[in-house]
Amino acid sequence: MFARLMHWMQANQVLPAISDTERQALEAGDVWIDGEFFGGKPDFDRMLAASYHRLSDEEQAFMDGPVEELLNRADTYAIAQTRELPKPIMDFMAESGFFSLLIPKEFGGKGFSTLARSAVMAKVTPVSGILSAYVVIPNTLGAAELLIDYGTDEQKAHYLPRLAKGEYLPCFGLTEPTAGSDAASIKAEAVAFKGDDGGVKLRLNFRKRYITLGPVANLISLACRIHDPDNLLGKGEDAGISVVLLHTGMPGLKTGDRHEPIGEAFPNGPLEGTDVEVPADQIIGGVARAGDGWRMLMEQLAGGRMVSLPATAVGGIRGAAAAAGAYSMVRQQFGLQIGRMEGVAAPIGKLTSLAYMTEGARVFGCSAIDDGIHPPVVSGVMKAYTTELAREAATDAMDVLSGAGVMQGPNNVIGRGYCSTPVAITVEGANIMTRTLMVFGQGATRCHPHALNVVQAVETSDASAFRRSLIGWMGHFLKGVGRTWWRGLTRGATVRVKGAAGPTRRYYRKLGWAAARFGLFTDLAMFFVGGKLKVKGNLTGRYADVLAWMLLGFSALRRFEAEGRRAEDLPLVHYSLQLALARIQAGFEGIYANFPGPLGSLLRVIGLPLLRLNSLGRLPSDDLGNQAAVIAQKWDAQTERLLADIHQPGSESPGQGRLMHAFRLVCDVEPLIGKLKAAQKAGSIPAGEPDSLVAEARAAGVLTEGEAARVTAAREARLAAIEVDVFSPEEFFANAASAPDRAQQAAA
Known part of the structure; x- marks a missing residue:
């Protein structure tokens, strides 16, 4: 019977066929926590035990020393205008080891961890995309990685020391x-x-x-x-x-x-x-x-998808969150800081939470690679979804900074990053292709506990292996039906997690519930769509969305546990998980609404209303968004910790330096502004912008001389920070071709 079934499946292409190149791709990597979700029964305690590394002392010293010095030395606006790195910058990078982060020490390199290389890229990229290219390519997508893994002894001896010194610049x-x-x-x-x-x-x-x-x-x-x-x-x-x-x-x-x-x-x-x-x-x-x-x-591209592109994306998200939060407290409209307006606070709360969640995913994913695990499906998720979120973050930050983000110049802290976001979305596999073909298309076969064995048995006509694997799959499927029904009925209450904090337990239950449904629907896709999955990109993309947001949501939980369950970070955790669950819910609704065949009709008529009635989650509330925004709108120990390893130039530096200096001063005088507002209500000083009434407040005894000086300094810094760049005609046209030149070029 099983032999006849196997031959029927071969003849009718019931299961996805695997080409030789696809087989090599499937074999060129590992299954990691993605297998837990495809299996439908994630062991969260085991997943929480997975590594979440920190930088070594040597790596942190490099971040605090040479990386900071490089970013302070580089005139990033001038680099963007001239489109090239000055030789002194190139020389400094070579002398300091920026081209050798990946290369082992025995060949003259730094021998840094994957996490450290990612951290350097995440710090450099928001400051300068041009500078970033010179850091990213030699340390992930150049010759060094392939030579280390595959090169002959002679090739390693010749090339690696010269790559480390910058004598060879690779592409x-x-x-x-x-x-x-x-x-x-x-x-x-x-x-x-x-x-x-x-x-x-x-x-x-x-x-x-x-x-x-x-x-x-x-x-x-x-x-x-x-x-x-x-x-x-x-x-x-x-x-x-x-x-x-x-x-x-x-x-x-x-x-x-x-x-x-x-x-x-x-x-x-x-x-x-x-x-x-x-x-x-x-x-x-x-x-x-x-x-x-x-x-x-496959391994080279997987490195780019897990390391460099998520690093640059997450660095951009974190930079956008920092800039938007600071600007919202420095800029005033209608007599109050714009960040106090709910419409402005909403994107800032989202930005701050995305920064928290994606940074957790970056560290978690790089830690896996440093442990010798190379998960291509998770790498695809990280590449596609962090770069998409970076695009969302850039748009949200641009909305907050408004004119200050539009007018280019040395003081624009968001404009170049906003314009550059399509780059990461298109490289190393365009996101459309990664989402609709790679993530679920590869994951459904590679990460499922039984599918690959069945496919291989069918391809090799091994009836005995086919029988064992299919029986195992059927048992797994029936258990998945029961598990999904029970977890849906109890809304995940039956999911057990020993190692989770009390305030976050409900999220593990929801993710476990979502995973049960995802595992079951993976089976249904393999059974009822089978060999046609490759052409059902919209459907597989929705499966990819569900998987991605389960992975991102769990990464926020993993970070929370790894960092000691800091209570002050809970608004960010709550927002991240509620956003993740809402997008998982949306993904499932899309699957139910678009599943093909008779089963799809049943899902649309009966399943979809029930799915919406017994929802996994909804978008975060306005109140929670405000709580998350407040974290980005103050300067304290939590802020310094969350902004760790984001470049903070000196107060005299244009752009980010000037903005963050004003932000710190504004936060410092917040209690004094409160005193001025109270005095205005009492009639002691006149109406108007409180920080413009320092002389009146000093005369009325509301402020001391020292307090008045602090308020004045904060006001001056605030007004300076909201200025945009102005160019004379000579400066504006300095880097443009003259009209006659342009006419000649057009006629040529």
Whole structure:
């Protein structure tokens, strides 16, 4: 019976087919806490025991020393205008080890943890996207990572010390006009042939685009497909995808041209090669590694998805929250600070909570990698959803700063970041593709406790393995039906967690309830949609939403536990989890409303009304949003802790330095402003802006001389901080082509 069923499933493509490249992608990583959610019965105590690391003393010293010095030295507005790093900045970065964070100490590098590399990127990116590119690429997406994992001893000895010193500046040549998210379809070709010296060589022809650091790099890791008609490499005529090291200056290699990225014009451009010839031992890992490039690419991209892109996104979210909270207390309208208006407080509460939750997810995810766990599904979630949330955060911060965010110049603290948010959303797999194809499409097979075994048994026609795996899956499915019904009936009350704090227990129960439904509906998708899942992107995207928000919500809980259950952070935890549960609810409603076939009709008519009646959660209340906003609108020990490792320039610095200086002074005199308002009500001093009535308050004995000086200083700083940049005509047009030049260019 089982054999007949297996053959029927083969003939009707009931289960998703797995190509060779997909199989390598599935095998190139680990299942982590994502498996708990796909299984439908997460063990939260075990998940809470997973590592949540901190920086070592050496790593923190680097953050507090060289990183701070770099950001203080760099004139980021000038860099954005000139679109290049000054040589003294490049030299400082090389001398201080910014290009060597990833490289082991025995090769002259820092040998930092994944968490530390992520922290450096998160600190640098909100300050300058151009500076960030020079930090991110060498430490995640350059040659060093592949050489460490796959390089020959000779390659490591030659390249790694020179990469550490900045003598080699790397870039990663992957994307082509017809190959982006689908890296397996690259057209770049390397033909193997025997050179005049008798050695095996490669002749490469390629056209790459969107290559970050491509115009300035002198070492290229190029992804290509090797064609070997004479089997000189011993891998057959089609030797497969490989990664080859190229040096600028090689005959036939063209670099230096640039694209113009939106926002900040970080170095990015095409790479072109015509009959570029290199020895075959320039394959990373040597000839023995020819054809291993697909696995290398999957691991390289996974690193970008878990490390660099979430780091830059979370750094942006945290920076946006800090700027919006400060500005809302410095800027006044209608006689009060705009942050006291509920309409303004609402986005600030959301921003502050997102900063808390996504920072927890960043640290949690990097800790897993430092423990030797490489979860590609969670990496995809982190990349897609943190970058999307960064876009939301930039929009919310722009709404708060308004004109101060629109008018460009050294004092604009949000504008360049706002304009640059589409960049992270499009790279390392565009978010549309990551959400609708990768997260659930890969996770449903890879992370499910039984699906991959069944698929493999069907593909290999192993009836015995098929029988065992299918029986296990059926038992799992029936338990999932009962678990989902019971947890829905009890609203998660049956979920048990020993290691959770009392105020947060209800969230574990809700997440456990959501996970039970998610596990069951994963089974239903595999049963009733099966091989068509790959083309049901809207449906799989909704599954991805549910999984992502379960992971993000749990990350906020993990952070709360790791940081000692700080009661003052509870508004942020409550907001984060309520937002997560509301979006999980929305994801399930979308699944119920769009599930195909007869089951979908039943879900729409009966299931959807019941789902809405017995809801997982709703969006945070206005009151909770105000509580979360207040945390960003004061300066105290909690604020300093939550803003740790965000660059805070000196008070004399334009932009962030000037704004945060005014914010601290305004917070310091808040009690004195209260005294002035009380005096106004009592008639002791006239009406008007309280901090403009210092002389009257001093004369009436409301303020002492010292208090009056503090209020005056805060007012002056506040007024200075809300000013925007003004340029003379000569300054404004200094970096623009003249009208005659533009006319000549247009006519050419």
